[in-house]
Amino acid sequence: MINESIMTQAAIKIEHVSVILPGHLRALNDISVDLGQGRIIGLIGPSGAGKTTLIRCLVGRRRISAGSITIFGLKAGSAALRKQLSYMTQEISVYPDLTVEENLRYFAAMYGLPRAQVKSRVAAVLGTVDLAPQARQLVASLSGGQKQRASLAVALIGEPKLLVLDEPTVGLDPVLRDQLWGLFRKLASGGATLVISSHVMDEAERCDDLLLIRDGKLLAHGSPADLREQTHTQSVEQSFLKLVRAGGEA
Amino acid sequence: MSPRKTLVTAGRVLSQLRHDHRTIALILVVPCVLIWLLKYIFDGQPRVFNMAAPMMLGIFPLIMMFLITSIATLRERKTGTLDRLMTQPIHKLDLMLGYAIAFSLVGLVQASLVSFVALKFLGVNIAGHSLTLILFAVLAAFLGTALGLFVSAFATSEFQAVELIMPIIMPQVLLSGLFVARDQMSSLLEHISDFLPLTYSVDAMTQVTTHSGWTDNLTRDLIVVVGCALAALILGSATIRRQE
Numbered sequence: 262m263i264n265e266s267i268m269t270q271a272a273i274k275i276e277h278v279s280v281i282l283p284g285h286l287r288a289l290n291d292i293s294v295d296l297g298q299g300r301i302i303g304l305i306g307p308s309g310a311g312k313t314t315l316i317r318c319l320v321g322r323r324r325i326s327a328g329s330i331t332i333f334g335l336k337a338g339s340a341a342l343r344k345q346l347s348y349m350t351q352e353i354s355v356y357p358d359l360t361v362e363e364n365l366r367y368f369a370a371m372y373g374l375p376r377a378q379v380k381s382r383v384a385a386v387l388g389t390v391d392l393a394p395q396a397r398q399l400v401a402s403l404s405g406g407q408k409q410r411a412s413l414a415v416a417l418i419g420e421p422k423l424l425v426l427d428e429p430t431v432g433l434d435p436v437l438r439d440q441l442w443g444l445f446r447k448l449a450s451g452g453a454t455l456v457i458s459s460h461v462m463d464e465a466e467r468c469d470d471l472l473l474i475r476d477g478k479l480l481a482h483g484s485p486a487d488l489r490e491q492t493h494t495q496s497v498e499q500s501f502l503k504l505v506r507a508g509g510e511a
Numbered sequence: 512m513s514p515r516k517t518l519v520t521a522g523r524v525l526s527q528l529r530h531d532h533r534t535i536a537l538i539l540v541v542p543c544v545l546i547w548l549l550k551y552i553f554d555g556q557p558r559v560f561n562m563a564a565p566m567m568l569g570i571f572p573l574i575m576m577f578l579i580t581s582i583a584t585l586r587e588r589k590t591g592t593l594d595r596l597m598t599q600p601i602h603k604l605d606l607m608l609g610y611a612i613a614f615s616l617v618g619l620v621q622a623s624l625v626s627f628v629a630l631k632f633l634g635v636n637i638a639g640h641s642l643t644l645i646l647f648a649v650l651a652a653f654l655g656t657a658l659g660l661f662v663s664a665f666a667t668s669e670f671q672a673v674e675l676i677m678p679i680i681m682p683q684v685l686l687s688g689l690f691v692a693r694d695q696m697s698s699l700l701e702h703i704s705d706f707l708p709l710t711y712s713v714d715a716m717t718q719v720t721t722h723s724g725w726t727d728n729l730t731r732d733l734i735v736v737v738g739c740a741l742a743a744l745i746l747g748s749a750t751i752r753r754q755e
Contacts, residue, residue, distance in 0.1 A: 317755075320598045321598060321753065321754060322594055322597060322598060322753070322754060322755060323754060323755055324754045324755065338753070338754055340600070343598060343599055343600040344600045346598065347595075347598070347599075348594065348595055348598045349595075350591035350594050350595065351591070352589075352590050352591035353590070353591070354590060354591030354592050354594060354595045355592065356523070356527060356590075356592060357590075358527045358530050358531060359523065359526055359527055359530065360530075363523070363526055367519060367520075367523045368595070368599070370515065370516060370519040371516060371519070371520075371596060371599045371600075371601050372599060372600065373513075373516075373600055376515075399530060415595070419599075
């Protein structure tokens with residue numbers, strides 16, 4: 262089921278990871294997978310499947326009950342990794358009562374970006390997410406899509422090697438979504454690894470690897486083409502439905 | 512820890528306030544109005560007013576900064592910004608001290624303004640130096656911020672954060688000696704008040720009002736207030752967990 266050929270260099274090694282929540286609820290159940298560098302990794306699955314839990318384990322915000330996650334050779338959550346990764350939560354994780362630019366400057370300093378680079382880096386990411394005209398507006402006054410892009414801009418500010426984005430394109434119009442996926446592809450070509458959760462299936466088609474999660478278990482892993490082939494379907498959406506339903510019967 | 516990250520955080524917190532004009536007005540104007548009101552409440556007892564007004568200067572900053580800080584930190588927890596910060600190369604104390612510095616500066620502006628109004632316009636007469644008065648008002652703001660940071664960990668909503676002022680701050684105000692001198696309370700309450708930091712903040716204000724120079728009591732008050740604030744900051748920093 263796992264396609265070995267795509268694994269050139271593992272950026273993320275997930276080994277037998279389980280997360281048990283209070284009340285003995287298993288949020289993640291024995292997940293093991295190796296993920297390559299410079300790839301776009303899509304986390305798909307019904308809501309409540311455990312996508313956000315896995316993401317929080319990757320960025321070190323959630324303690325793993327069993328198993329281990331290694332990122333670039335370091336244990337997930339270790340201090341040395343913090344300079345190399347960025348995390349965009351499902352909430353608009355920026356300060357609404359600051360301007361876009363103030364947010365970016367603040368998070369740039371928190372990443373430890375040298376003072377001299379802050380200005381040019383802020384201007385660069387503002388251009389990347391197409392928010393330069395709104396730089397001096399308070400985030401609270403922006404539209405939903407603009408807020409989302411402001412949050413994404415913060416995720417880009419430190420030029421991280423690993424971007425972990427929890428539903429980054431929710432609520433964006435198709436044109437903007439297409440632009441952002443273009444950006445994700447560009448970042449991946451530059452060597453960055455992206456982990457992106459989504460439940461929009463046409464986005465899943467644009468990932469290099471897909472992890473299909475359901476009830477805390479890894480139902481399937483492979484490229485979109487692999488998944489289609491495995492399930493004898495025409496689209497990731499169909500294979501998703503087929504796998505989820507089959508998983509339900511099992 | 513990094514001085515740059517601490518100071519940039521303080522700057523960020525102040526920028527957030529700067530964009531919120533109504534909050535600034537509430538922080539700066541309301542205490543002046545209340546002190547002025549107090550003068551006319553004690554219209555027939557100017558000597559009581561002269562004792563009470565400086566005490567209020569030790570209480571206002573604590574209450575306001577406690578409220579503002581607990582809501583601000585709760586927002587950090589709820590809106591994902593804390594999640595983001597905790598995955599970044601910062602020390603938790605950078606964040607805590609950033610808040611403490613920002614709100615202590617706000618406390619400084621507030622205390623200077625209220626002292627100015629009280630001393631110049633309301634005829635409050637203190638034996639000690641007005642800078643000592645302002646120093647302890649700033650320390651009260653620092654204490655309020657530190658308590659707010661710590662206590663917000665026990666609130667899961669903004670509702671609760673505001674409600675926590677009743678069990679955490681109000682008993683300290685009641686027992687601080689503002690209403691009744693502490694040695695006239697039941698001895699149990701007097702002993703309890705010995706363990707409440709606000710008692711020392713209020714005592715310092717009384718010392719400044721009645722003594723012309725620096726006193727041993729002021730040294731003790733300073734140590735207790737700063738010590739409690741630092742303890743609350745360290746405890747608060749322990750309540751922010753990197754991993755849940």
